[in-house]
Amino acid sequence: MEPLVSVNMCTIRPVPRWKQMLDSLEAQKFTDFEYVIVDALYDKRKGEVKKLFKDYSFPIVYVKDKPWFHSDKERFGTRPGLSSARNTGVIHSQGRLIVWHDDNSWLPPDWLSSHVKVFDAGFDGMAGMSHGTYSSKALEEYRERYDEVGHLNWAPKQKEDDRCGPCQVANKPCPHVEKKGKKTFIKDYREDYNGNVIMIPDFESGKNVEHNILPVGWLYGTNMSIRTKFVLKINGFPEEFCGQMGSEDSFTTICLQRAGAKLLLDKKCYVIHVSDEDHKGMNTIFDFTNNELMLMDGKMHFSNEKYVQNLLFKEKSRFRNNPQFNLREMRTQKLEELY
Known part of the structure; x- marks a missing residue:
């Protein structure tokens, strides 16, 4: 029987936090899930890693990344192909909802439940928070940052544009923000894109309750979920972003959003990014600093965000990625045909 949820994790890290991630998934309150791991170092450590799985009760799919659809010349000196790895995970996922986290994360027991509540309420995806500490005070301070327009979960904006991300994408007036001095903040509201009060199922009471959750303009890859049919509708993650991080x-x-998906932000749903000597940022581990501005198209760009802005404002109708392949068809291929 196919699971409702496919949890996806992609890694190129020499020392991922395997036990931390697997233990926190074992402790989840919601249990109808599979775990799909895409490992760029699969060929080097598959035997060692597979031994870890015997201690856990949930199904685990462990695979290597599919080939990138770029030439060797384009790939030389660039960053790892995260979009290709994410698409590999989608190919191997059976769930109707896909949830992602990073390879150094600790996941609270209600993490999956938070994403499934939004899915059950009829929405197509959710963004949660990510933080580097277990401190409740620090978490609350971090949540407040999400109220400011332009932070992680809101689409990159032009300096003169103070609309929230969804309203920028839809190019319509924005009732969701208010000015406080020089800064623009998201109002505290409980309505969806169409002005309807958002009702989320409460697992304990069995009733639908109002939930203070916001339409989101920017999912954050370390804690996000997307309905599988919408991942396939847009043909996966854009592989032109392989080569940057x-x-x-x-x-x-x-x-x-352009494809019609309804996405939400839940500031109460969080994961912890744990950093230490073995779990530094990728720039430090792989010495990528000289290639920060390099993209797979072989051109130099001002920054990742600037590149996204250019796509956002110049390609105003694009919603389908990767014209060189069909992700839906790849899900029906025999595995040996993918590699």
Whole structure:
């Protein structure tokens, strides 16, 4: 029987936090899920990693990344292909909802439940928070940052544009923000895109309750969920972003909204990014600093966000990615045909 949820994790990290991630998934209150791991170092450590799985009760799919659809010349000196890895995970996922986290994360027991509530309420995806500490005070301070327009979960904006991300993408007036001095903040409201009060199922009471949750303009790859049919509708994550780190999630969000997906932000749903000597940022581990501005198209760009802005404002109708392949068809292929 197919699971409702496919949890996806992609890694190129020499020392992922395997036990931390697997233990926190074992402790989830919601249990109808499979775990899909895409490992760029699969060929080097598959035997060692597979031994870890015997201690866990949930099904685990462990695979290597499919080939990138780029030439060797384009790939030389660039960053890992995260979009390709995410698309590999989609190919191997059976669930109707796909949820992503990063390879150094700790996941609270209600993490999956939070995403499933939004799915059950009829929405097509959700963004949660990510933070580097277990401190409740620090978490609350971090939540407040999400109220400011332009932060992680809102689409990149022009300086003169103070609309929230969804209203920018739809190019319509924005009733969701208010000015406080020089800053623009999201209002505290409980309505969806059409002005309807958002009702979320409460697992304990069995009733629908009002939930203070916001329409989102920018999913954040370390804690996000998307209805599988919408991932396939936009043909996956844009592989032109292979060769840089980040921003593939923000442009994917824009494509999802253009395709009609309804996405939400839940500031109470969080994961913890745990950093130490073995779990530094990718720039430090792989010495990518000289290639920060390089993209797979072989051109130099001002920054990841600037590149997304250009796509957002110049390609105003694009919602389908990767014209060189069909992700839906790839899900029906024999596995040996993918590699």
